[in-house]
Amino acid sequence: MLPVIGAVRPWADPSQTAIRRMPALARGSAASRYSLDGLWRFRLFERPEDVPEAALLGATDGAEWSTIGVPGVWTQTGVDDLPHYTNIVMPFAGPPPALPERNPTGVYRRILDAPARRTDDRAVLSIGGAFSVHAVYINGRFAGYGTDARLASEYDVTELLIDGANDIAIVVVRHSAHSYIEDQDAWWQAGLHRSITLSVGPAVSIADVRVDADWDPDAYRGTLAVRAVVAGEPVPGATSVRVTLTGHGLDVGTDRIEVDGAHTDTYRFRDFDASAAFGDLAVEPWSAESPVLYDCRVELFDAAGAALDVVNVRVGFRRVEIVGPDLLVNGRRVWIHGVNRHDHHPDRGAAVSVGDLRADLVQMRRHNITAIRTAHYPNRPEFLDLCDELGFYVVAEANIESHAYNWHLCDRPEYRQAWVERVARMVERDRNHPSVIMWSLGNESGYGANHDAAAGWLRRADLSRPLHYEDAIRTQGWLDGGRHATDVVCPMYPSIPEVAEYGRAVAEKRADRPFIMCEYSHAMGNANGSLADYWDVIHAWPGLQGGFIWEWKDHGLRHPKAPDGRLHYGGMFGESPHDANFIADGLVSSDLVPHPAMAEVAWVYRPVATRVADGDRLVIENRRAFRGLDDLRARWALIVDDALTEGELDVPEVPPGQSTAVPLPVAVPTDRFAVLTVTWETCADSWFAKAGHLMAADQHVVDGPPGADARGGSVTDVPGVLSGPEPQVWRGAIDNDGFKLMLDRAAAEPLGSQWLLRWLKQGLHSTPASELIDHRRVASPTIERHTFVVPERLDGLPRIGVRYEIAPRFTRMRWLGRGPGENYADRNRGSMIGIWESDIDRLPYLVPQEYGLRTDVRWVELHDPRTGDRIRIEAAAAPFSFSAIRHTAEQLFSVEHASDLLEHPSLVLSIDAAHRGVGNGACGSDTLADHEIRAGVHELSYRITAHTTSNSVYRQDRSAAL
Ligand code: GAL
Numbered sequence: 001m002l003p004v005i006g007a008v009r010p011w012a013d014p015s016q017t018a019i020r021r022m023p024a025l026a027r028g029s030a031a032s033r034y035s036l037d038g039l040w041r042f043r044l045f046e047r048p049e050d051v052p053e054a055a056l057l058g059a060t061d062g063a064e065w066s067t068i069g070v071p072g073v074w075t076q077t078g079v080d081d082l083p084h085y086t087n088i089v090m091p092f093a094g095p096p097p098a099l100p101e102r103n104p105t106g107v108y109r110r111i112l113d114a115p116a117r118r119t120d121d122r123a124v125l126s127i128g129g130a131f132s133v134h135a136v137y138i139n140g141r142f143a144g145y146g147t148d149a150r151l152a153s154e155y156d157v158t159e160l161l162i163d164g165a166n167d168i169a170i171v172v173v174r175h176s177a178h179s180y181i182e183d184q185d186a187w188w189q190a191g192l193h194r195s196i197t198l199s200v201g202p203a204v205s206i207a208d209v210r211v212d213a214d215w216d217p218d219a220y221r222g223t224l225a226v227r228a229v230v231a232g233e234p235v236p237g238a239t240s241v242r243v244t245l246t247g248h249g250l251d252v253g254t255d256r257i258e259v260d261g262a263h264t265d266t267y268r269f270r271d272f273d274a275s276a277a278f279g280d281l282a283v284e285p286w287s288a289e290s291p292v293l294y295d296c297r298v299e300l301f302d303a304a305g306a307a308l309d310v311v312n313v314r315v316g317f318r319r320v321e322i323v324g325p326d327l328l329v330n331g332r333r334v335w336i337h338g339v340n341r342h343d344h345h346p347d348r349g350a351a352v353s354v355g356d357l358r359a360d361l362v363q364m365r366r367h368n369i370t371a372i373r374t375a376h377y378p379n380r381p382e383f384l385d386l387c388d389e390l391g392f393y394v395v396a397e398a399n400i401e402s403h404a405y406n407w408h409l410c411d412r413p414e415y416r417q418a419w420v421e422r423v424a425r426m427v428e429r430d431r432n433h434p435s436v437i438m439w440s441l442g443n444e445s446g447y448g449a450n451h452d453a454a455a456g457w458l459r460r461a462d463l464s465r466p467l468h469y470e471d472a473i474r475t476q477g478w479l480d481g482g483r484h485a486t487d488v489v490c491p492m493y494p495s496i497p498e499v500a501e502y503g504r505a506v507a508e509k510r511a512d513r514p515f516i517m518c519e520y521s522h523a524m525g526n527a528n529g530s531l532a533d534y535w536d537v538i539h540a541w542p543g544l545q546g547g548f549i550w551e552w553k554d555h556g557l558r559h560p561k562a563p564d565g566r567l568h569y570g571g572m573f574g575e576s577p578h579d580a581n582f583i584a585d586g587l588v589s590s591d592l593v594p595h596p597a598m599a600e601v602a603w604v605y606r607p608v609a610t611r612v613a614d615g616d617r618l619v620i621e622n623r624r625a626f627r628g629l630d631d632l633r634a635r636w637a638l639i640v641d642d643a644l645t646e647g648e649l650d651v652p653e654v655p656p657g658q659s660t661a662v663p664l665p666v667a668v669p670t671d672r673f674a675v676l677t678v679t680w681e682t683c684a685d686s687w688f689a690k691a692g693h694l695m696a697a698d699q700h701v702v703d704g705p706p707g708a709d710a711r712g713g714s715v716t717d718v719p720g721v722l723s724g725p726e727p728q729v730w731r732g733a734i735d736n737d738g739f740k741l742m743l744d745r746a747a748a749e750p751l752g753s754q755w756l757l758r759w760l761k762q763g764l765h766s767t768p769a770s771e772l773i774d775h776r777r778v779a780s781p782t783i784e785r786h787t788f789v790v791p792e793r794l795d796g797l798p799r800i801g802v803r804y805e806i807a808p809r810f811t812r813m814r815w816l817g818r819g820p821g822e823n824y825a826d827r828n829r830g831s832m833i834g835i836w837e838s839d840i841d842r843l844p845y846l847v848p849q850e851y852g853l854r855t856d857v858r859w860v861e862l863h864d865p866r867t868g869d870r871i872r873i874e875a876a877a878a879p880f881s882f883s884a885i886r887h888t889a890e891q892l893f894s895v896e897h898a899s900d901l902l903e904h905p906s907l908v909l910s911i912d913a914a915h916r917g918v919g920n921g922a923c924g925s926d927t928l929a930d931h932e933i934r935a936g937v938h939e940l941s942y943r944i945t946a947h948t949t950s951n952s953v954y955r956q957d958r959s960a961a962l
Helices: 177-181 354-367 380-389 412-431 448-459 470-476 494-508 533-538 597-602 740-748 757-764 888-896
Strands: 032-035 038-045 068-070 084-086 105-113 121-127 133-138 141-146 151-157 165-173 184-189 196-202 205-216 221-232 240-249 250-253 273-281 294-301 308-313 320-323 326-329 335-339 371-375 393-397 436-440 513-520 542-549 606-611 619-621 632-640 643-648 661-663 675-681 694-702 721-726 774-779 782-791 800-805 812-819 831-837 854-857 859-863 869-877 882-884 906-913 936-947
Touching: 032 721, 032 812, 038 513, 068 105, 105 597, 141 151, 177 393, 177 412, 196 308, 205 294, 205 308, 221 240, 221 294, 240 661, 250 273, 308 380, 326 436, 335 393, 335 513, 354 812, 371 542, 380 393, 412 740, 470 513, 494 513, 494 542, 533 597, 597 694, 606 675, 606 694, 632 831, 675 831, 694 831, 721 782, 721 906, 740 757, 782 800, 800 882, 800 936, 812 882, 854 859
Parallel strands: 335 371, 335 542, 371 393, 393 436, 513 542
Antiparallel strands: 032 196, 038 068, 038 105, 084 184, 105 165, 121 151, 121 196, 133 141, 133 165, 205 221, 221 273, 240 250, 240 294, 294 308, 320 326, 606 619, 619 661, 632 643, 632 675, 675 694, 721 800, 774 782, 782 936, 800 906, 812 831, 812 854, 812 859, 854 882, 859 869, 869 936, 882 906
16 A cells, blocks of 8 residues: 555545645756656556555566656556547546546656755755656655646655665556546546656745736836745845846846845735836837747845855746737737647657657747647646747646536535646746736636636736636626636637627627637548638627637557557547547647648638739738738739749838738739739748748639630540549548547437438448439530539538549649649638649548548649650539549548558549538538538539640640749
8 A cells, every 4th residue: 555645545535636745836946957757667556556565665676567768658658558538528437536446557666866965955856747646755755646637746855865875656546536627638648748857956945936027018118027935934134136137138137135024023924035126128029929038037145145046037028918809919909820739749648848849839830820729738838938939829728627527526625626726836837928828727627616716816816817718608608608717708619600790799899808719620630611711700800819720730649569650549549438530630640740721721820911902902911910021022923824924022011910002013814714823931041931931822813714625626535544434422521521430429419510421321422423313424525514413302412523533653633723732612712723733642631531622623634754644634614623532432431540541543533513611510510501512403514635745635735833
């Protein structure tokens, strides 16, 4: 049994949040820090009750011991305890605080040679993060116990360390009463996933520094208030603090300020502290666009003037406030171009490195993402350092989610302490970060007295930031509900009409809070339909400021022991219950490769938008709040028919938040198909991209009928075409059509979109399209004409068109239409019309599903680069959509994992008269009516011709690449 706490079993008691743990503060840095990261000895037990005292001390060389890396999760090491994925439900039976019979418990052991210490030195051991709770023993003696897997726990171990070798044991219990409030939609993992350090330094030291840096947008001046709290009961009068502020030409400071703390003065004693205030500072403000940081240095001296401790805090001067229905930073409304981000790495799980954090931020900024919700817990501390430095607005969220017991635990008194402490400890750790613009009380935990208790603490402890909590408005109403717990209306997955309705309520003064969606546009598989439609509404109404896309990254995990290296989703570790691939819902793959929807994200979040007005002017709109556009270079390109002209655009100064009109750089014909494109690229190398990185693009399109050139004949027997055209109505169902891996549940609950279930009943996946719809084909010598008549009962088909099988030697494609990446009817505004060329696409999604479509296509060519042969398809009446991929829709639907997908022997060319939009049906609104396929008549006509280098059946293409 574990010494001291074994009989008490704190892991089973929700009211027991910590034993002997120190407050979470911005501690001094004069102490020497020793990293205890690296290899530890490790032994796994079935339950905490099984851990004998002997496992905490002495030999670790028996066969039952192994070696493990810290930080890391043991569930990624191949021991007999694997990751488990659930979304809402708990991985074991409740009700809280019931724990499962098997509760894997790891004992981590290592020897630490105690560093040299002076008699008045203090030693603090910091456990960066443990899933789910942990107890620490030093030389067999109990040092402390801590909960909250996503914040560090620190223990004063001065009395426990001996000179020479010290035996350190950390016992980590996988499931605890606190697991019920860490029920996020993520992998359940286990282990010491963040760093372990020992700090040794003078007992009289800086215990906490709080900086409040404000910036007055009217006066263009900053103020700074600094409060330092000193630990170790300094002798009054004998200890002093000096504060200096430097950077960007500024160098100001205080004299030594005596540390206050006369115990004897009744009522006067606040703490052993010292405060300094700087007013009227000529500083540059911090914002995500210009993340200007200054250095604040707080030094502690003894009576003789010798330095005892020092804390350096990077300071950003900025003001966050809500004025009317607007969230303002430095007096200006900013767009929340956000994503939700979890800590995830496909091999390391939650144990992400600082390099991983930075890589995420680089990839985000390459796609114009400037705001992050730390869904759904505090990240490792370096994350906010990076956000301060690189410029991101952060909603910092407390590690509280009781999703399975949503309406229950938030009112239970035994969980009250955990609620308040999780919020308070996050704030105490993170409040000096300018990047944090709001605090979030957690996610999906109902709304109860425990939330109000946490909000009450927070409203007193930090007046400088608004509060955010979604369930408060979900339960109490958007217009006036939940005000104590949230200052913003932050719903998840509202429909576009609901968003517009809130904007209308603001316009009519029925609502007065900023509207910032905590989650919207669910990125599961081929998804994010209508993202641009959301932003049309956001830009059109007052009070609407943006939101956070769900979510940044897929959470595929590689099995530590499996040689195939394939990424796992729920259930693949043999766990139950599970939620299958609901864990793969990111804008980027588990390995950080952008999914095609990122093009749309980058476009809706672009910093500058350009449009043609009155036929002869170009209106340039600077969507930034603080910066001009002089870091960007603009170019224009005009396609008329297939011919391209291009040039540089002279850009006048466009102040932030304003628009300026310039004459059109080139005359755009109005009587035929023409496309004017304006692109914005970075002028210089930056932390996220090389110079020339595309930041924004817009197009002005003059429509005109595509005209397949009637010269020459249509070739009915095209070399390279192996079969087709066959009518086609099925697509490899996407996640937003329905959950193919959870069909029974989807039907019973009902969960996600119900379209897939309906299509399966209609036999779309198994019946030849010719038996489902009426298809007429007329192949004249010049044109292929297809007429499809969709019966009423099949209203809402996935697609309607034809399919060809093409010889696999055609490995390149070239087209005039939207690109360069995959795009769909409701996710194509960020895909510019151009003459694009690429290899054949690869499946970008973890679970096979339809991919690779290009919309608004006037012609497409498939190339065999070896022979120069080309197959060309030209729209005759209306542009079509096409995909040329190495899988059939049937294959994509029948296979459950990308690694099991075999290539079809031929290239599958689909030409669609219509293709259903992708929508948000997995979690949110279904595909909008405009992008559904209605019953009735659909037409498709085109010409298909073959060309060889030696003997062109048709004219040589004369277009140039955009
Ligand atoms: C929300 C939740 C997220 C995630 C998402 C669906 O309800 O807050 O954590 O589960 O739905 O992917």
